[in-house]
Amino acid sequence: MISTLPLSFADPREAADLGAFLTRLLRFDRAAAVRLQAVPTSGAVGEETAGGGVLAVYGRLPLGGTGVLALRTARLAGQAPAADSTVSAGQLLEGVDEAAGTLAVPPPVTGPAWAGMLPPRAGWQLLGTTETNLVMPQLIDSVREFKERTAQVPEHHRTRAVLDGLADEIWARPLEVLPALPLRAAHAAYRIGFLSPDAPLTAHRAGGWQRLSAPHGTVVLRTATPGAGLGLTPLG
Numbered sequence: 032m033i034s035t036l037p038l039s040f041a042d043p044r045e046a047a048d049l050g051a052f053l054t055r056l057l058r059f060d061r062a063a064a065v066r067l068q069a070v071p072t073s074g075a076v077g078e079e080t081a082g083g084g085v086l087a088v089y090g091r092l093p094l095g096g097t098g099v100l101a102l103r104t105a106r107l108a109g110q111a112p113a114a115d116s117t118v119s120a121g122q123l124l125e126g127v128d129e130a131a132g133t134l135a136v137p138p139p140v141t142g143p144a145w146a147g148m149l150p151p152r153a154g155w156q157l158l159g160t161t162e163t164n165l166v167m168p169q170l171i172d173s174v175r176e177f178k179e180r181t182a183q184v185p186e187h188h189r190t191r192a193v194l195d196g197l198a199d200e201i202w203a204r205p206l207e208v209l210p211a212l213p214l215r216a217a218h219a220a221y222r223i224g225f226l227s228p229d230a231p232l233t234a235h236r237a238g239g240w241q242r243l244s245a246p247h248g249t250v251v252l253r254t255a256t257p258g259a260g261l262g263l264t265p266l267g
Contacts, residue, residue, distance in 0.1 A: 037133055038069055038111065038112070038114075038133060038135075038136065039107065039109050039111075040105055040106065040107060040133065040134070041083055041105075041106035041108040042105075042132070043129075043131070044132075045105035045106070045132070046127050046128060046131075046133065046134065047127075047129045048103070048247070049086075049105060049134065050124060050127040050129060051224065052090075052101075053065070053088075053090075053120050053124040054124065055222075055223050055224055056090040056120050056223070057120055057121060062119075062121075063091070063119075063120040064117050064118065064142050064146065065089060065120045065123060065146075066088070066089040066116075066117050066142065066146040067086070067087070067088050067115070067117070067118055067136065068086070068087045068088075068089075069084060069085070069107060069111055069112065069113060069114040069115075069136075070084050070113065071084040071107075071111045071113055072085075083109065083111050084106075084111035084113075085105070085107060086104065086105045086106075086111075086134070087104050088102070088103050088123075089102050089146070089149060090103075091145050094198065094202070094215070094218065094219055094222065095198035095202055095215070096195040096196065096198070096199050097215070098145065099216070099250050099251070099252055100145070100150070100251040100252070101248060101249070102249040102250070103247075103248045104248075116136070116139040117139055117142030117143075117146045118137050118140060122137035122138075123136070123137055125137070148253070150237065150240040150251045150253075151237050151238065151240070153237075154238065155236065156235060156237065157233065157234070158209065158211040158212060158235055158241070159212075160232065160233050160234070161209050161232050161234075162229060163228060163229060163230045164229055166206065166208060166217045166226070166232065169206065169207050169208075170214070170217050170218060173218070174218075177197065177201055180197055181197065184197075202214050202215035203215060211234060212234045212241055212243060213241075213252065215252060216242075216250050219252075220232075220248070223248065223250070225245045225247045225248040227246070230246050230247075231246070232244065239253055239254050240252065240253055241254055
């Protein structure tokens with residue numbers, strides 16, 4: 032049952048982009064939940080303005096033993112109401128109206144632990160810049176390596192724990208063109224559809240968090256112990 036809380040996108044095409052993002056998340060987990068935040072312009076959660084705002088939707092990608100957060104943002108139009116809740120990704124997808132360029136937000140659900148530990152909005156320091164075409168060679172080679180080494184594991188030993196350990200070994204390697212960032216960030220961005228040819232990429236760090244940003248979205252990794260650098264506002 033979808034609620035009546037409406038959000039209108041400043042660019043109606045954002046509705047289709049959000050729908051595509053949610054569809055990809057649901058391919059990883061049909062029961063996925065997302066953390067949704069709508070922040071009015073010049074306002075904080077709990078306030079409203081007449082100047083639109085920003086919608087941030089966080090989802091978790093269960094890649095290897097260490098999950099990665101994926102973030103999709105969109106500009107809102109009109110009098111954007113403030114919102115902050117964890118909702119079903121499937122129900123949120125049902126609330127996407129591509130023709131109207133709007134989103135109906137469903138009722139909240141009991142969220143997973145990660146939804147209560149989001150990266151900070153401010154305080155990010157630039158680690159470096161690159162582009163998709165420079166990242167792809169290492170990424171393609173690493174995907175091939177994972178498949179080849181997986182095939183070498185006897186089927187009766189090919190458990191989730193074994194495969195996660197293999198994935199973590201490979202994706203923990205430094206990204207060659209941005210050594211301050213693990214390859215895991217580029218892999219997650221690729222799997223969720225954020226990488227496109229010739230697209231510029233930027234890497235940042237804030238406390239115990241790292242992020243890789245592309246024109247189509249951002250992936251965020253927690254690199255420190257729980258509690259380090261936590262925040263409850265969307266990335267700017």
